[in-house]
Amino acid sequence: MATDITISVDDRPGGLASVGEALGAAGINIEGLLGIAMEGRGIVHVCVQDGTAARTALEGAGIKVEGEAEAILGDAIPGAEQAGTMGAMARAVADAGVNVRAVYVATGSRAVMVTDDNAKVMELMANM
Numbered sequence: 001m002a003t004d005i006t007i008s009v010d011d012r013p014g015g016l017a018s019v020g021e022a023l024g025a026a027g028i029n030i031e032g033l034l035g036i037a038m039e040g041r042g043i044v045h046v047c048v049q050d051g052t053a054a055r056t057a058l059e060g061a062g063i064k065v066e067g068e069a070e071a072i073l074g075d076a077i078p079g080a081e082q083a084g085t086m087g088a089m090a091r092a093v094a095d096a097g098v099n100v101r102a103v104y105v106a107t108g109s110r111a112v113m114v115t116d117d118n119a120k121v122m123e124l125m126a127n128m
Contacts, residue, residue, distance in 0.1 A: 003051025
């Protein structure tokens with residue numbers, strides 16, 4: 001299963017570059033990425049296949065890892081470019097009683113999702 005890593009960097013030029021450089025130097029591909037700036041900090045979520053190696057590379061570069069969680073990295077989403085697709089998917093997850101903690105777009109029209117019940121979401125996706 002993929003890993004979502006939450007990273008905190010200074011909100012300044014080069015913060016995001018340092019994340020990409022650290023992971024790239026370790027040969028770790030970023031499958032998905034979300035970054036926002038708030039209150040002087042940059043909060044970055046990266047989805048990787050090897051969370052342990054990514055954490056080691058980031059911490060070795062002096063980058064603060066705030067947390068990590070198992071993530072669902074789905075296949076390409078049919079209709080991803082059509083209006084309403086995200087709403088329909090989110091409604092199905094909500095109706096199943098699952099809380100989404102993080103969601104963002106990944107490479108290849110895929111999505112990364114961290115929930116409070118990944119197994120239930122995976123079952124839901126398999127039956128769609």
